[in-house]
Amino acid sequence: MVGKGVKRKRHADGGLDSCQNLADCPESYSLKRQLVLNTSLNKMQNGRALPELSLRRTVLIANTLRQIQEEIRLESSQLASAMTLDSGCLESGSQRDAPPSRLTTESHPAGFSDGLEDFMSATSDEDHSLSSAINSILRDLDIIVDGSPSPSNPQDNLDMPEAMDTMAEDWDKEEIQPSEPCRPLESVFGSFEIMSSSYLVGVTLDDLFLDIDTSVCDCDVATVGPAPSGRTVPPGVADDLAKTFTSCNSSSSLGANANSRTDLNDLDHIMEILVSS
Amino acid sequence: MRRAGSCGSDVQWCFTQVKGTTDLDVSEADIISTVEFNHTGELLATGDKGGRVVIFQREQETKNQPHRQGEYNVYSTFQSHEPEFDYLKSLEIEEKINKIRWLPQQNAAHFLLSTNDKTIKLWKVSERDKRPEGYNLKDEEGRMKDLSTVTVLQVPVLKPMDLMVEVTPRKIFANAHTYHINSISVNSDCETYMSADDLRINLWHLGITDRSFNIVDIKPVDMEELTEVITAAEFHPHHCNLLVYSSSKGTLRLCDMRAAALCDKHAKLFEEPEDPSNRFFFSEITSSVSDVKFSHSGRYMMTRDYLTVKVWDLNMETKPIEIYQIHDYLRSKLCSLYENDCIFDKFECAWNGSDRLLLNSDFTIPFKPGFPEYS
Numbered sequence: 001m002v003g004k005g006v007k008r009k010r011h012a013d014g015g016l017d018s019c020q021n022l023a024d025c026p027e028s029y030s031l032k033r034q035l036v037l038n039t040s041l042n043k044m045q046n047g048r049a050l051p052e053l054s055l056r057r058t059v060l061i062a063n064t065l066r067q068i069q070e071e072i073r074l075e076s077s078q079l080a081s082a083m084t085l086d087s088g089c090l091e092s093g094s095q096r097d098a099p100p101s102r103l104t105t106e107s108h109p110a111g112f113s114d115g116l117e118d119f120m121s122a123t124s125d126e127d128h129s130l131s132s133a134i135n136s137i138l139r140d141l142d143i144i145v146d147g148s149p150s151p152s153n154p155q156d157n158l159d160m161p162e163a164m165d166t167m168a169e170d171w172d173k174e175e176i177q178p179s180e181p182c183r184p185l186e187s188v189f190g191s192f193e194i195m196s197s198s199y200l201v202g203v204t205l206d207d208l209f210l211d212i213d214t215s216v217c218d219c220d221v222a223t224v225g226p227a228p229s230g231r232t233v234p235p236g237v238a239d240d241l242a243k244t245f246t247s248c249n250s251s252s253s254l255g256a257n258a259n260s261r262t263d264l265n266d267l268d269h270i271m272e273i274l275v276s277s
Numbered sequence: 278m279r280r281a282g283s284c285g286s287d288v289q290w291c292f293t294q295v296k297g298t299t300d301l302d303v304s305e306a307d308i309i310s311t312v313e314f315n316h317t318g319e320l321l322a323t324g325d326k327g328g329r330v331v332i333f334q335r336e337q338e339t340k341n342q343p344h345r346q347g348e349y350n351v352y353s354t355f356q357s358h359e360p361e362f363d364y365l366k367s368l369e370i371e372e373k374i375n376k377i378r379w380l381p382q383q384n385a386a387h388f389l390l391s392t393n394d395k396t397i398k399l400w401k402v403s404e405r406d407k408r409p410e411g412y413n414l415k416d417e418e419g420r421m422k423d424l425s426t427v428t429v430l431q432v433p434v435l436k437p438m439d440l441m442v443e444v445t446p447r448k449i450f451a452n453a454h455t456y457h458i459n460s461i462s463v464n465s466d467c468e469t470y471m472s473a474d475d476l477r478i479n480l481w482h483l484g485i486t487d488r489s490f491n492i493v494d495i496k497p498v499d500m501e502e503l504t505e506v507i508t509a510a511e512f513h514p515h516h517c518n519l520l521v522y523s524s525s526k527g528t529l530r531l532c533d534m535r536a537a538a539l540c541d542k543h544a545k546l547f548e549e550p551e552d553p554s555n556r557f558f559f560s561e562i563t564s565s566v567s568d569v570k571f572s573h574s575g576r577y578m579m580t581r582d583y584l585t586v587k588v589w590d591l592n593m594e595t596k597p598i599e600i601y602q603i604h605d606y607l608r609s610k611l612c613s614l615y616e617n618d619c620i621f622d623k624f625e626c627a628w629n630g631s632d633r634l635l636l637n638s639d640f641t642i643p644f645k646p647g648f649p650e651y652s
Contacts, residue, residue, distance in 0.1 A: 032612075033558070035612070036558050036612065036615070039615060039616050043618075054457075054621070055456060055457065055475040055476075055506055056475060056506045056508060056525050056565070056621070057618075057621045059503060059504065059505070059506050059525060060525060060561065060562045060565060060621070062504075063504055063561055064558060064559070064561070064562065066504075067558070067561075068558070189500040189501075189503050
């Protein structure tokens with residue numbers, strides 16, 4: 001994405017632009033939906049890399065994803081119920097109500113009959129595309145949540161509604177599950193807060209550094225680092241910082257060389273962890 | 278742009294001036310992010326991504342060319358906001374000016390509010406075209422005089438000097454917003470103003486910087502349930518208790534501050550019912566309101582979303598009284614616009630002085646004639 005105000009050019013090839021006018025494309029409705037779904041998921045994942053973070057944009061993309069997910073869930077539950085009734089009815093073209101929330105990528109009145117015909121004529125294709133959609137959503141949820149366990153990919157069509165329900169729960173997190181809670185949206189939305197520095201109020205830095213042996217640390221007060229601006233760090237924290245390092249200076253004394261070397265290694269290791277986190 | 282004719286609805290538009298550079302290669306910091314006239318139209322303030330504000334002043338009409346409306350020349354330039362760095366979140370707070378609002382003029386000086394994502398500043402713009410001369414204790418360079426040479430007392434006099442425009446920061450309103458500020462609006466009482474971010478609206482007094490009152494808060498307890506954000510907000514031009522804010526779902530909420538301290542319950546909700554047969558993947562995104570403006574009369578509101586401009590009557594909440602399609606040809610290309618993020622662009626709108634014309638910003642030439650005058 002290019003910054004605002006800069007002239008933008010449409011991509012010459014690739015992606016959704018390969019079929020500019022989607023009304024002319026022969027792909028089925030579910031494929032169009034899959035394209036939008038993939039694009040939305042990519043945007044959610046890449047959102048943090050953008051120079052200009054926008055909560056509005058993220059919320060709109062999340063809502064679009066929810067819409068599509070809800071529609072897929074509805075369709076799969078209808079599909080599952082239809083299949084349990086009589087699998088032969090599908091081929092004979094029995095009437096079924098189209099989901100009321102049929103969506104299109106263009107804003108002309110949705111072609112329900114078109115969608116239904118596609119649905120009827122390519123049921124097996126539909127199943128495969130549905131399961132692939134589910135798999136891609138689950139995989140991408142894993143990426144967002146960073147390693148939370150994903151539900152096993154369903155092989156049987158009958159298992160799909162259950163998998164969709166699990167996925168629905170993943171999106172509408174209202175209970176904290178016993179295993180690691182999966183709250184992808186909260187972490188994304190939470191990253192937009194410009195937090196004031198009340199975070200460190202009440203925490204003394206001495207507590208944080210108790211396990212570090214400061215006696216071998218030849219600290220220099222001048223290396224505290226760039227002074228935070230007056231607005232972000234309350235005076236109490238700055239005082240604590242100064243106290244920690246002055247006490248460090250006054251008590252600096254070298255113990256046995258061997259001990260100090262291992263302690264220095266430990267200190268380096270700890271600093272590496274702190275800096276990289 | 279200026280009007281060539283002023284007779285009735287026969288309005289002609291033409292370009293008068295282009296300010297800035299027409300080069301294609303523009304540095305990021307020079308990109309203009311907001312524009313605002315003052316109430317008389319004499320001054321035009323622009324804010325850019327580099328945190329600077331440039332004020333243009335319309336030159337006086339001369340007797341030689343009375344038909345010319347007057348061109349705008351640079352009046353003053355100042356650095357309003359600097360980039361900040363939030364060390365806790367390792368995020369840079371942009372210095373880009375999001376909005377500028379002029380205060381109604383009450384004396385010779387002009388006051389304006391400018392805001393970036395986090396901090397609002399009140400600036401005083403004043404002219405100095407005279408300076409005192411003839412001090413008794415100091416000489417012309419300001420050095421103290423040898424008192425033994427002073428034999429006669431004189432009264433300092435004001436002598437004309439080259440016009441100097443001074444811009445000084447008077448107030449800084451900081452640390453009240455957790456999310457990015459998108460709107461500011463000065464109240465008709467000329468004492469208070471509001472600032473709105475994605476989830477909250479705060480009420481300030483222009484003279485008090487260390488506290489503000491939260492009047493709207495739509496943040497859900499569980500952020501996972503967040504589905505709607507505030508996109509714009511404005512005070513009513515005459516009733517100091519009324520304000521309107523728009524949302525990303527295309528709704529407008531009119532709030533009355535007399536009802537409660539926290540205006541969570543709207544007095545009126547303006548929402549056009551969605552046509553279920555005309556829903557599409559991006560119907561919510563294109564319905565997100567990017568700007569809302571009251572008419573000068575105070576009876577109407579205008580909203581701008583991605584594809585339309587709508588005019589609402591405050592007395593009718595069920596649907597707008599006018600809808601103008603801005604670029605209908607884009608409806609078939611929404612998928613591409615979604616992919617390259619153009620669908621998230623925000624546009625502004627404005628009423629002209631007599632509420633007879635609607636103006637809106639766009640990436641094509643804007644012009645939409647307004648509706649007949651209402652008394």
